[in-house]
Amino acid sequence: MLTDVLLPLFSDPEETPVQGLLQIAKLQASFSRTVTLCGVESDVPALANHWGARMASIPEMAQQVEQRSRDKIAQLLREAGSVLGEASYTTINIRASFTDPGDRVAQTAGNYDLTVLPLRAGSVAWREIAESILFGSTRPVLLGPASEYPQRLDCVAIAWDGGAPAHRAVFDAMPLISQASSVVVLVADEEKHISPDSAGELIGYLRRHRVEAKLARLPAGQGKIGLDLQHAAQAADAGLLVMGAYGHSRLREFVLGGATADVLGETMMPLFMSR
Numbered sequence: 001m002l003t004d005v006l007l008p009l010f011s012d013p014e015e016t017p018v019q020g021l022l023q024i025a026k027l028q029a030s031f032s033r034t035v036t037l038c039g040v041e042s043d044v045p046a047l048a049n050h051w052g053a054r055m056a057s058i059p060e061m062a063q064q065v066e067q068r069s070r071d072k073i074a075q076l077l078r079e080a081g082s083v084l085g086e087a088s089y090t091t092i093n094i095r096a097s098f099t100d101p102g103d104r105v106a107q108t109a110g111n112y113d114l115t116v117l118p119l120r121a122g123s124v125a126w127r128e129i130a131e132s133i134l135f136g137s138t139r140p141v142l143l144g145p146a147s148e149y150p151q152r153l154d155c156v157a158i159a160w161d162g163g164a165p166a167h168r169a170v171f172d173a174m175p176l177i178s179q180a181s182s183v184v185v186l187v188a189d190e191e192k193h194i195s196p197d198s199a200g201e202l203i204g205y206l207r208r209h210r211v212e213a214k215l216a217r218l219p220a221g222q223g224k225i226g227l228d229l230q231h232a233a234q235a236a237d238a239g240l241l242v243m244g245a246y247g248h249s250r251l252r253e254f255v256l257g258g259a260t261a262d263v264l265g266e267t268m269m270p271l272f273m274s275r
Contacts, residue, residue: 006112011072020118020146042069043095102132109137140172140274155182157233162198165244169274183213226262
């Protein structure tokens with residue numbers, strides 16, 4: 001079930017894009033009537049304690065940044081609430097690192113069925129937030145671009161490579177997949193070795209759940225695999241792309257798989273991702 005949804009709103013290190021917020025809130029409301037709006041207020045460390053009396057102005061500056069954050073979060077909560085309208089929603093506020101709030105949000109996201117998040121194109125900060133929630137919450141994430149896009153879930157595309165994250169993503173997304181009138185399974189053989197039976201077994205799994213899906217193969221060597229998958233999904237008229245998130249931590253920095261890095265770097269359509 002995807003009935004308990006978290007929508008975090010950020011003031012720092014970059015503000016939640018308003019257009020993206022409006023779009024993702026509308027999309028979420030189309031399948032879940034219950035959402036928790038989570039205002040992520042910035043917590044600025046007391047650096048003056050470390051740098052001495054000569055930096056006496058720092059506490060005052062930190063208070064100003066934190067107050068600005070609280071004001072911005074209050075504004076974003078009002079805007080999100082106006083979009084949700086009659087939908088049932090609650091609001092909570094948490095405090096997180098001024099520069100790296102993703103880890104703190106991931107802790108909260110682990111207590112919800114799904115986190116929805118708009119991504120600002122080309123933003124390293126937003127990519128890092130998405131990575132932290134994807135790999136730290138153990139829950140699926142619905143990502144959307146900051147630009148306007150069709151609000152429809154009647155056609156769903158699945159990026160399939162037979163790996164464990166892909167299996168998990170399909171399982172997590174079944175409440176949405178099962179409601180779609182059209183489902184297409186996208187296979188890009190050049191990305192990694194895929195068993196000839198793997199896609200057929202997935203289609204069989206979907207059929208047992210009363211979902212009829214068709215298979216589509218991507219031509220080899222067109223470009224970045226993550227972008228190719230999104231283009232193929234859009235060509236199939238899909239409003240949502242389901243895919244697994246690949247990556248691991250190396251010295252506290254994420255090393256992402258090719259398709260995962262591509263889609264987080266350039267999100268062209270709504271993405272349902274699981275780890």
